[in-house]
Amino acid sequence: MNRFWIEPDWPAPPGVRAASTLRRGGVSTGLYRSLNLGAHVGDDPRRVKENRRLLRAALNLPAEPVWLNQVHGNKVIQADLSSERNADAAFTCRPGVVCAVMTADCLPVLLCSKEGDRVAAVHAGWKGLAAGVIEAAVESFKGADLLAWLGPAIGPDAFEVGEEVRDTFVRKKSGFAAAFRETENMKWLADLYHLARIALNDAGVSAVFGGGFCTFSNAADFFSYRRDRITGRMATLIWREKYK
Template sequence: MSGFWIEPEWPVPPGIRAASTLRRGGVSKGPYHGLNLGAHVGDEPSRVAENRRRLRDALNLLAEPVWLNQIHGTQVVRADALSDRSADAAFTHDTGVVCAVMTADCLPVLLCSKEGDRVAAVHAGWKGLAAGVIEAAIESLGEGNLMAWLGPAIGQDAFEVGDEVREAFVRKRSAFAAAFRETEDAKWLADLYRLARIVLNDVGISEIYGGGFCTFSNAEDFFSYRRDRVTGRMATLIWRE
């Protein structure tokens, strides 16, 4: 971790930059205290604007990140040619365009080509994962020679779901059953990281980095909707310099 963000450790080509913010270092107060970057969660707009300014300055961004209106679906947009920001993934081939997704338990996934000419950021909550948002992002980005990094998300031990969630996955791929562990009260503990790895492996991506975080159990570093309900949002970003 560096300052108020995590710098992904993955073997991307020179000129690729990425970061996943923590909740440290911002000016938001109350349930949003820290570096809340979400303008849609009830925080004071001036504080969100200051947090975003601090992020731009700290990362030396030449442009504002492309903030999406995330809808827990599979819509993917080209970040440098936006007409509608209602989407859960953004990609670009251009330099200076910052793809970003916001999360507070859902899984952020970064994608990068091994040549360094294509990058994408994906918001993968359980609904998007089940519906195929990662596959849609890969199709938009262009398959072949891709690697992935998995950012901070709720860990399996904290993510209890019902039968309907498990069935939404298992109906699609029987292999998804391995990502669920039954509890004593007949619920299920879902592993977002394992679900994403199954998807990525199935589409031919074997170079997968990151994972192992738990937003729910680490209140100092991460916002968590499941833990707090009213809370802020972190951002996971990728761009070509």
Template sequence: MPFIEPDWPAPANVVAYCTTRRGGVSRAPHGALNLASHVGDSSAAVAENRERLRLALGCEMQLSWLDQVHGVAAVEAQLQSCPAADAQWSRQPGLACAVMTADCLPVLFCAQSGDVVAAAHAGWRGLQAGVLEATIAAMATPVTQLLAWLGPAIGPDAFEVGPEVYAAFMQSDTAEPAATRACFRPSPDRPEHWYADLYALARVRLARAGVTRIYGGDCCTYHDSARFFSYRRDGETGRMASLVALRPGD
């Protein structure tokens, strides 16, 4: 099963991966490794894909899933339920925090001390509302200890947004509006529309929260159809998973 491994200087006991669309059993338009149960795919195919992922990670690894709602709630990872939240954290070895995306930005976190990890689903709504800041707070560790990796998301040349998105970010940033404004480029074809850079917006939010070691942010789900699902490109489609865990047995 093809994985993307974050290029970040995480501690040796931290494992992190992002799936691609390859390696599963789902049929078009969800083919092949769709991991989401809410997109119209066969439940049997999703179950098989999730089991293949678990086996690829190793028999000692378990995955904690969320019912993602584009909010800011950050919860402790668990196996017993699938809470409505958009971020989760774990101090339990072998329990992976997973978030699903198909254009939204997945952000993985770990502490340099190697005792806590987290994953956040940051679509524009959650990003603007503060899901990254909520995740950092939930990890309850000194912010100077944190590393963040920005996983595959829609790139700045593909994410055109309307005036309501631009206004929402600008209205919520009274401390340093110039930094947020620089993350938007006016559309040359549609008045009052903008191209938004989710990666840059996340870097602004993370840096303002005190996270200085930020990695990743060099993919585009929209333009790389061979590897990634993209809701903006395809409409009905599957979801990838980005996950991070403390290595079992450590």
């Protein structure tokens, strides 16, 4: 873990770069302290702009990330061709294009082909997972052999949901039941990481890395909507380096 971001621990091909930011290293204050990258959460726009500039400089990004207007669905765009931004996943084949998703408890998923010629970033909250956003993103790779990395999300001991959420998943696929544990107060604890691994495996992706973070329980490193309600957003990014 870097001081300001996590470098995914996965065997990505040469030329594929990725990072998942922590909440440290920016200029935002108060509830958004400090590297808030979300322009839609009530933070001072000037501070968000500076945070994004700091991010680009720190990671030596080849371009401004393609920031999505995430809607908790399953729409996937091609970041270098589409002007549409209302989506929850973006992919690209072009070097120098930075795919990004923002989260504060939802699960960010990175995908890349083992050849390194295509990459994608996926915003997978429970609604997106139930809607099939991972499966839709995998389909955009047109059958390529893939690697996946699971970034920071609310952990399985902190994400309490109602019966209706569990039923949404189990009606879709009975195997999803294994990702839920019943609590003493008739609720359920949902494991986003387990749900994502099931979806990835069923979509043909067996090389899955990452997981094990908990945004809710680690306030020093991560923003968490479930914990704080008014809070910032981290970014998880992936790109192909430009040819020299």
